[in-house]
Amino acid sequence: MSEDLEKICKTVLERVTPSREKREKIEALAKELEAKVASAAADFGVKAIVRLEGSVAKDTWLSEEPEIDVFMRLPTSIPRKSLGEVALKVARRAAEGARQVERFAEHPYLEAFVDDVRVNIVPCYDTKPGEWLSATDRTPYHTDYAKKRLTSQMKDEVRLLKRFMKGVGVYGAEIKVGGFSGYLCELLIISFENFANTLKAFAQHKGRMIVDIENHYRGRRDELPLLFSEPLVIVDPVDMGRNVASAVQSQKLYTFVAAARAFLEKPSLKFFYPSETKPLTTKELKARISTRGSIMLFVVFGKVEAVSDVLWGQLYKSQRSLKKLIKLNDFGLLRCAVWSNEKDLNAFILELESRYLPPVKKHLGPPMGKERECKSFLAKYACATGTVAGPYIEDGRWIVHVRRRHTDAAALLYERLKDGGRSAGIAKEIAHVLQHGFKILVNEEVEEIYEKDSEFAKFLTEFLSGKPKWLEDM
Amino acid sequence: MSEDLEKICKTVLERVTPSREKREKIEALAKELEAKVASAAADFGVKAIVRLEGSVAKDTWLSEEPEIDVFMRLPTSIPRKSLGEVALKVARRAAEGARQVERFAEHPYLEAFVDDVRVNIVPCYDTKPGEWLSATDRTPYHTDYAKKRLTSQMKDEVRLLKRFMKGVGVYGAEIKVGGFSGYLCELLIISFENFANTLKAFAQHKGRMIVDIENHYRGRRDELPLLFSEPLVIVDPVDMGRNVASAVQSQKLYTFVAAARAFLEKPSLKFFYPSETKPLTTKELKARISTRGSIMLFVVFGKVEAVSDVLWGQLYKSQRSLKKLIKLNDFGLLRCAVWSNEKDLNAFILELESRYLPPVKKHLGPPMGKERECKSFLAKYACATGTVAGPYIEDGRWIVHVRRRHTDAAALLYERLKDGGRSAGIAKEIAHVLQHGFKILVNEEVEEIYEKDSEFAKFLTEFLSGKPKWLEDM
The missing domain is CATH 3.30.70.1550 (Archaeal tRNA CCA-adding enzyme catalytic domain)
Structure with a gap:
């Protein structure tokens, strides 16, 4: 390990390893919540095995952002469709008095904030391995496996890896990010021993990387590339039929690969802690757009009634459809993106070589x-x-x-979206919103939303640069 | 054969078969020239076997356009580089008093006009088959072979085929045309028996057509596709190593295929005798160009010092280079063409989606x-x-x-051609002319040459339509 790298890792570890006080506080809070959930379950006569899972249980959490996951394992006699209702009832009672947000995508759970700490109260079925009934039934087995395999040194390495991934924007399994989950980070450290070796392995990623820690496919490893099609395959130690990395978007994988290379080449703290983006002033923004020479189109619309994962799933799906529409009509698409504050403002952003095409x-x-x-x-x-x-x-x-049928990209978008755009491949909930109104802003017209939302301003400032933060002073 | 087709062929034959008077006149003229060449050779002490070759010798000439080829077979003792000099001296004497044009491309010969009939006086070596020393040494053997194989009925079929090919613009082996030679037409009729069958065979052309009339490759026909790479292979009966169709441009082959299909589908006299193009008036031209929406660029330059075959070879080569230049710089090339009156006016024509590209x-x-x-x-x-x-x-x-480095196609052309354009792939003689000046005309600016040359006007009128004549009322 180079001296630089070692020094930087030491600095990062000082920040991400929980102090004794913090650890005691969080562990006490977790215990308290466990007890509350168990008692609430008993109140409702629900037979539940309540246990702490996730990063706090495995001691791989980052001091800066603790997140407590309390699971209740419920009997398989409860029907799948009642699972959410039963669990939310118990969870709401257990988190009484805290700010609560119901989350329900493929799987129901309650998010609550207790003493400013995020707490997730999540139901699952009490099943044996291989008899999974819902998406989170594997979690207790993941906790057990990680606790058994991670040494205290390795837990530090997991923290480094997580912080690095957060810094370069590839951490998080939620749909919005489509990146690496905490469990995946743990498996990578178990597999490659430490942070530096993990980066080295990914820096050399070519085509595909396949890891089978528990050697489930002993003697038939050559079947693996046929069984799994993703560019990154990490066989789940507790379920040989599952690729833990199956939801990692190739965009995130390749960003991690590129960042790993750049970091190994020239280690720096900024990979872990990128500088905050300072948004351009409106005047700077307008000047930047006009000297740029390309055309920016913004399809702007209001609140979509959907939880985060559903919203982002539909935004990405709709974005792919818009991309296809623009390309099919021969417009030179430079780049596209999607932005949402998950509240009242959403935008598809399309950057084109030119708004108009020859006739x-x-x-x-x-x-x-x-x-x-x-x-x-x-x-x-x-x-x-x-x-x-x-x-x-x-x-x-x-x-x-x-x-040509269409020579104006803005007119094309307006025409295909004004009825909601279902026929153009816009996802259902988004189409519902578009149908009731949207705006197409061209170039500096974006100023109207730029000044309203500082997060959007940061996002657009980064989009215009296009460059990852860690590439900035290369 | 459909009634229509039969009727049309009959009409065509009436026009292309020489009458007894015309035949007597041409044959007498040929005899006279043969004698003159023989006597001129004797005058200069050149030992030559003088003989009539080509379509008049084989009786496959078109009454409308007789062309007399007199060959002198010279001893192989004359060095290759003196062949032209010796032959031209004899030919000039033989054609004394007639208008003469020296032709010298790969092979030297004299073209003369006697009683308005085109006469070619061509030297070759008196060699045995397989010992060829110059490009035309095979010709006497071709004449002998065709005379032996063509029945009187087949000679009519050759005339029909030639006239059809002239009508659809694919007849002629000169570089300008890159089409089918007279000998190739004769071989096609020998191979497919008659005109209609030849069209039927080509109408079904898929990928490649290989014909080996004399069965030179008996028992090893599967070697043929490896020995020859062209889409049309007609093995020369007098030289199994040569593809008689090797110089047929694929553009001409496919035009013939398409015309054959259209004719068989709906026979018409217009395939043989297309209507004369009526050029647009200058006003119409300007209106047509402006409503069209595309951009026409004309690179216009003056006299190139080169004989026809060399000129066209260099024009086509340079055109391919310009095409590559335009495409490499991302301009949307719709079509390109080259035009020359073989005297004082030459032009490359490039039609683009747009003159300007986004930055x-x-x-x-x-x-x-x-x-x-x-x-x-x-x-x-x-x-x-x-x-x-x-x-x-x-x-x-x-x-x-x-x-982008280049956003204006006209400026790009100007910049790359102003030094002659050798580095852009412009052929030598053309570069020499460009170096001394050229013009780039955009859209209706072409009026300045349009009004000067009626052949160019016809050409441009046809180019703007783009459609083959025989497709016009489909």
């Missing part, structure tokens, strides 16, 4: 070898009103020049 | 798997002044947005 385009017909297709092509285009020139033969195929 | 473009870097390439990409772009945004990661590779 005529070349349309390639079939190669001469395809006689039947040539015949119908000629029948369709030879005397059509939209044909500007041709048909003629070039490089062994028929060609015509035709008028 | 910024997306530049794709290496995929993340290529660690070293990623490193140099980041070193090059992360802090470069031309980088507008990024580097960032997308779809597993690094991306940057950079400023």
